[in-house]
Structures are given as C-alpha cells and as structure tokens.
Amino acid sequence: MKIASLEYCLGSHMETWDELLKDNPDWDKESLTSKTGVSIRYVSGSDETALTLAVAASVELLTKNGKDAINGLIYVTQSPDSHIPATACLLHQELGLPSNCFAFDLNQGCSGFIYGLSIASSMLASCELQQILLVCSETYRKYIDIHDRTCRPIFSDGASAVIIRSEDKGSLGPFTFLTDGSGAPNLTLKDPQNHNDLPRLFMNGPSVLMFTMAAVPKATNTLLEMASLKIDDIDLFIFHQASAVVLDNIQRALDIPDARFYRHVQFVGNTVSSTIPIALKHALDEGVVNEGATLLLMGFGVGYSLAGCIVRT
Amino acid sequence: MMDQNSVLEIIESALRSHDAEIDDTSDVQWDSLSHVSILVALDTAFDGKLSEIEDLHGAYSVEDIISILQSIGLVD
Numbered sequence: 001m002k003i004a005s006l007e008y009c010l011g012s013h014m015e016t017w018d019e020l021l022k023d024n025p026d027w028d029k030e031s032l033t034s035k036t037g038v039s040i041r042y043v044s045g046s047d048e049t050a051l052t053l054a055v056a057a058s059v060e061l062l063t064k065n066g067k068d069a070i071n072g073l074i075y076v077t078q079s080p081d082s083h084i085p086a087t088a089c090l091l092h093q094e095l096g097l098p099s100n101c102f103a104f105d106l107n108q109g110c111s112g113f114i115y116g117l118s119i120a121s122s123m124l125a126s127c128e129l130q131q132i133l134l135v136c137s138e139t140y141r142k143y144i145d146i147h148d149r150t151c152r153p154i155f156s157d158g159a160s161a162v163i164i165r166s167e168d169k170g171s172l173g174p175f176t177f178l179t180d181g182s183g184a185p186n187l188t189l190k191d192p193q194n195h196n197d198l199p200r201l202f203m204n205g206p207s208v209l210m211f212t213m214a215a216v217p218k219a220t221n222t223l224l225e226m227a228s229l230k231i232d233d234i235d236l237f238i239f240h241q242a243s244a245v246v247l248d249n250i251q252r253a254l255d256i257p258d259a260r261f262y263r264h265v266q267f268v269g270n271t272v273s274s275t276i277p278i279a280l281k282h283a284l285d286e287g288v289v290n291e292g293a294t295l296l297l298m299g300f301g302v303g304y305s306l307a308g309c310i311v312r313t
Numbered sequence: 314m315m316d317q318n319s320v321l322e323i324i325e326s327a328l329r330s331h332d333a334e335i336d337d338t339s340d341v342q343w344d345s346l347s348h349v350s351i352l353v354a355l356d357t358a359f360d361g362k363l364s365e366i367e368d369l370h371g372a373y374s375v376e377d378i379i380s381i382l383q384s385i386g387l388v389d
Contacts, residue, residue, distance in 0.1 A: 206349050217361070249356070253361050
C-alpha cells in the first residue's frame with residue numbers, strides 16, 4: 001500500500017508582504033517573518049472556494065492517473081461549500097468518478113491528511129479496494145480579518161489530491177492520534193460583529209504553540225516506539241508546516257538534523273490539512289525522498305488534534 | 314535551578330527583539346507575538362521543561378512568569 005501520486009492547487013492571488021504592510025503599516029515585517037517563516041501567501045479569489053481548489057487539484061491528478069479505478073473519495077475540509085449534502089458528493093460529481101465509489105467529508109484541520117491516510121489504508125485493506133482519492137482543501141483566509149496579525153501572515157488557501165493505492169510496495173502505518181478538546185477555544189471560528197459577515201478565525205498563538213511543544217515531541221517518540229524505530233531510522237520527517245517557530249521548536253526538541261527535517265512553509269504558507277502532502281510532493285520532486293525510504297509524517301493543531309504515521313515509500 | 318535575574322535577562326532579551334520599551338521589567342507589558350518569543354526563549358533555557366506548563370501561556374507579566382517558575386522549583 002502506498003501514496004501513489006500527489007498534486008495540489010493554491011489560491012490564485014499571491015499575497016506579498018507589501019500588501020500586508022499597506023493594510024497594517026504598524027506591523028514589524030522582520031519580526032513577523034522570523035516567527036512565521038512565510039515569504040508569500042496564496043489567497044483564494046472571490047470566485048474560488050475550497051471545492052473549486054479541490055476540483056483543480058484532483059483534475060490535475062486524475063488526468064495523469066486515470067479515474068476509473070478510484071473506489072473511494074475522502075474529502076478533508078473545514079471550509080465546506082456544502083453541509084447538506086456532503087461536499088464530497090459534489091466533488092465526486094465534478095470529477096465524474098465511478099458511481100460505485102464511496103464519498104464522505106472528514107472535518108479535521110491540520111491533522112486531517114493523516115486522518116485521511118489512516119481511514120484510506122483501513123478501507124483499502126478491509127474492503128479489498130484498489131485506489132482511494134484523498135483530497136484536502138481549505139480556504140481559511142476567507143475567515144481571517146485583514147488586520148489579524150496572528151493569522152494573516154501565516155495562512156494560505158490551497159488543496160491537495162493524493163491517490164492511495166493498494167500494492168505490494170510500500171506501507172502506511174502505524175498511526176498515532178491525540179485529541180484534547182480543552183484546546184478548542186484556542187483555534188476556532190467566532191461569530192462576526194456584523195451578522196452579514198463570515199465568522200472570524202481566532203487563534204491564541206502562545207497557547208497553540210505550547211500545545212505543539214508539549215504534544216508533538218512526545219507523540220513522535222510514541223510513534224517511533226510503536227514502529228520499533230529510532231530517530232536515526234527515519235529518512236525524512238515532514239511535520240505540519242504550521243510556522244517557522246513551531247518547526248524550530250519541534251526540530252530542537254527532537255534533535256533532528258536539517259537534512260532530515262523537511263521545511264516548505266516559507267514558499268507556500270500554512271495550508272492547514274494540505275501542508276504535509278504539498279511538502280511531500282516537493283520532497284519527492286526534489287529527489288529528497290527515494291524508493292524504499294522511511295518517512296514520519298505528523299499533523300497537529302486545531303481541535304486540539306494530532307495524528308502521525310510512518311510511511312514507507 | 315535558575316536565579317530570578319537570569320529569568321529577567323531572558324525575558325528582556327526576548328522583548329528587545331520586538332523593540333518593546335523596557336523601563337522597569339516588572340511593569341512591562343507585551344503582546345501575544347512577544348509572548349511567543351518569551352515562551353520559546355524560556356523553554357530553550359530550561360531544556361524543554363516548560364512546554365507542559367499550561368499556566369505559562371496566559372502569564373503576561375514578569376511577576377506571573379517568575380511566580381509560576383518558582384512554584385515548580387525551576388527558579389529560586
């Protein structure tokens with residue numbers, strides 16, 4: 001079982017620091033850049049939604065890989081175009097997937113891709129399926145105020161599409177999970193002041209940082225123990241690309257050398273559930289990941305929720 | 314165990330990177346971005362021991378931070 005192919009699509013507008021500073025002349029660019037690590041952000045246009053981004057990423061993927069063998073569609077989003085019916089059904093329709101294909105939404109954020117991998121791997125095995133399409137898509141930027149110094153410099157809109165295929169090569173797992181609902185108020189949507197506006201994303205940066213600093217190193221060691229592996233056995237660590245300060249602290253706590261700690265947040269920003277698949281695609285394209293490599297992937301954040309897994313390519 | 318002056322130096326150093334005005338460190342105020350810098354600096358200085366201390370992420374004064382660190386025996 002393996003991650004067979006990946007593609008992604010970002011919001012169409014490339015937002016520069018000049019734009020942020022034009023709206024917020026009192027912001028300290030140097031300080032924010034050093035904390036976030038983000039050089040450029042991608043923002044969806046008024047005619048773009050999580051679904052349209054998801055369609056674009058999926059079409060790119062299915063054009064190269066075909067769609068007739070897709071047995072299931074898992075759609076990870078917290079920016080759904082539709083609550084009733086599930087947006088996965090709309091995506092299924094847009095992509096023209098086979099009618100005997102399952103499709104459902106999965107409401108998770110930063111841990112969503114790993115959750116999706118876990119469910120996909122379970123269904124491939126238990127239902128004797130061949131291929132599952134896992135799509136992650138978020139347009140958090142639609143919920144972020146232009147003057148929000150905590151959120152605006154970090155988040156981008158984007159979608160990723162991944163085919164998980166049942167085959168003799170590669171493996172997915174073990175998986176580890178953590179849920180702490182006491183952290184829910186620290187990263188959430190709040191009602192707008194004007195009821196005609198969209199709700200606003202709120203993030204308590206210090207609290208979310210403390211959660212990652214406490215949970216991620218511990219969960220990483222738990223996962224390694226489950227797999228009977230050590231840090232040195234992992235060819236590449238790809239953590240959720242939350243921000244530079246989060247990645248710096250994880251790397252420091254686990255003492256992972258630069259060559260095996262993948263960073264991509266500076267190029268794209270935080271696309272929530274798509275940061276890991278986007279980073280993985282670039283690692284593969286750059287030749288950083290070879291056949292037979294052992295990877296550790298871990299997503300964490302809103303919920304609080306954490307999910308990690310070992311992947312063998 | 315670390316002494317209080319060392320903790321004050323760490324906080325001052327973290328705040329100076331944000332050009333915060335420091336007249337009397339016991340009265341200095343800072344925002345959430347500066348608080349992130351302080352938490353990271355303190356966690357580094359204490360070899361990762363602070364990540365489990367939830368009270369710290371709401372401690373936005375020097376007095377509160379030192380009080381919490383003293384209560385768990387990290388500062389004298």
